[in-house]
Amino acid sequence: MSETERWQAAEQLALALAEGGLQRMPARALAVFLFTGDETVTMGEIADRLGVSAGSVSGAVKALLSVGLIERLPAPGSRREHYRLRDDAWSTLFSAQNTVVGVMLKAADTGIAATASGDPAHERLTRMRDFYRFLLGELPGLLRRWEEQHPPR
Structure with missing residues (x-):
C-alpha cells in the first residue's frame, strides 16, 4: 500500500x-x-x-x-x-462508556416513574432499563475476558 x-x-x-x-x-x-x-x-x-x-x-x-x-x-x-x-485504548473507552450506560439507566428509571404500568411508554422504558441493567452487568466480564486474551504490551 x-x-x-x-x-x-x-x-x-x-x-x-x-x-x-x-x-x-x-x-x-x-x-x-x-x-x-x-x-x-x-x-x-x-x-x-x-x-x-x-x-x-x-x-x-x-x-x-x-x-x-x-x-x-x-x-x-x-x-x-x-x-x-x-495500548488499552479500546477497553478504556468501553469502560468509560459505563457512565453513558448509567445515564441511560437513570433516564429509563425516571421515565418509568413518570408513566403508569400498562402504558406502552412504561413498557418500552422498562425494556430499556432492563437492557441497560443487563449490559452494565455484562461489561466487567467482557472486559476481563478481553484483557485475559489480549494482555497489554
Whole structure:
C-alpha cells in the first residue's frame, strides 16, 4: 500500500467515525494515531498530516485524552509534548462508556416513574432499563475476558 493510499484509508476511517457520532476533528486525529508509523506524534505533526491549524488539533487531542484513547508521554530533550494511542485504548473507552450506560439507566428509571404500568411508554422504558441493567452487568466480564486474551504490551 502506498503512503497516499494509507492516508486515504485513514481519512475514510475518520469519516466513518464521524458518521458514527465522533466529532470530525477528534475522528481525524484518532485516525492519525491509528495509521502513523511513528511510536508518538506531536500536535504539530498531527496538524501537518491533516493540513489544519494547531488550534483545531489542540481541542481534538484534549478530547481524545479525556476519554482515555491517547496518553501524553515524557519527551526528554523535546520542547513539544508527545502523544500515543494507549495500548488499552479500546477497553478504556468501553469502560468509560459505563457512565453513558448509567445515564441511560437513570433516564429509563425516571421515565418509568413518570408513566403508569400498562402504558406502552412504561413498557418500552422498562425494556430499556432492563437492557441497560443487563449490559452494565455484562461489561466487567467482557472486559476481563478481553484483557485475559489480549494482555497489554
